[in-house]
Amino acid sequence: MKLTGMSRNSLLASTAITIGIGLPLQALAQTSEGTVGLEEIVVTAQKREQSLQDVPIAVTAVTQENLQANRIFTVNDLSAVAPGVTVKPSAGGISTPSFTIRGQTSFGVVAGSDKQVSIYVDGVYIGSPRGSIFQLPDIQRLEVLRGPQGTLFGRNATAGAISVTTRDPTGDARVKLEGSYGNYDAYRLRATVETPQFGPFSAYFSYVRDYRRGEIRNAAEGTLWDRSNSPSGFGVKRSPRWLGTVDSNSYFAAVKFEPSDSFKLVYKYDRNDDKGTP
Template sequence: LGGDALAANKIESVANLTGLVPGLVMRNTAGSLAAISFAMRGVNSNPSAPLQDKQIALNIDGVYVGGSRGTLGELMEVERIEVLRGPQGTLFGRNSTAGAINVVTRNPTGDMAFTQMVGYGNEGQIRTRTTIDTPQFGPFSAYVTYIHDESRGDVRNLGAGTVWDRTNPFGGVGRQTSPKWVGGRNYENV
């Protein structure tokens, strides 16, 4: 799935892939809102067993994410998401007997750029996303992304006057910085 398809389908977290990728089911794990359970090809990867090897590998930029806690967070600056079905041990190691999900983030552009997106939703939700690309400085280039997502909640107790906030406890604020080394790996200072 490319970045354009992710933006068109409003994919903001890994959990939103369920309706977009055939044969892939993702659900919150009972007892933990921060962990997600992956199911692919009839095999379920249980995140609530911390010492158990997972059958579906989750990788971010090719680096294995051992547990699924925190994977419900924001997907920031994603270039593409690769969903691979079937045993992927030669590419992603032993924890990929049912398949693998690889999230590839974009590289900095090396040019000065600023983008801002603002969205409004029901229950007083407001979501902002700010990205700043820095110009290339010698061999370095980077970008910084900041996401703020808030909602006032959806249950109001009129008797006591309190609000039970049923917002995503892990959605609030996100950030991502991505420095990139431009050029070769050798550096010489004469």
């Protein structure tokens, strides 16, 4: 087998086991007459559900199926599917992104500082970009809005906005396990559990473990840094052996209470423990 056009040699193998009920959403839908048509994409870029074709905004809508097909695991990988958008880790840390949309770069890393790109998760504004390079295993839809969005998203959206909508429980019982491995001791594990409907209650849980050893050997390996007096309160830290390491554990839980068609209450919890190195 001959591999060309790759910046680095890598070998990746993955397996997936799915147990449960349900059919995956397809980009192409088969009608009863046997014809094939495109599935309508619904977005909430203007604070209400609309067809993507009816929204007068430059918006890129990415579904969970698109993310999996393009192996997009974090916000840092959005450049692959959103034109005019670049996301890179900034000097604020490996989990602090620097967004560039249409040539305007957002550098603000302090909560309350003015930024050019705003981030919303389930309609809640993320005031600081620290920790914004989180895993994206459980989203329903991700929308990238290019251009000024101050009318709908406030003052910190002169370059654009990123809106993340996480998924709700469906009530369909399912257990799914996925795993992949590659070079530099890389491996990725994902486990999801969805409970059946128990009266008005349903729940969804997931866990993601992501690791990849860094490629750069640290010349200052073992150096001690005393950060006890810093606002971050990290204490004394030892310089790692490898730089550029990915090491994170992500947790997500959603519980839905829906006693009737006119009332729905959803509680969601997510956490990302990132121990990677710059």
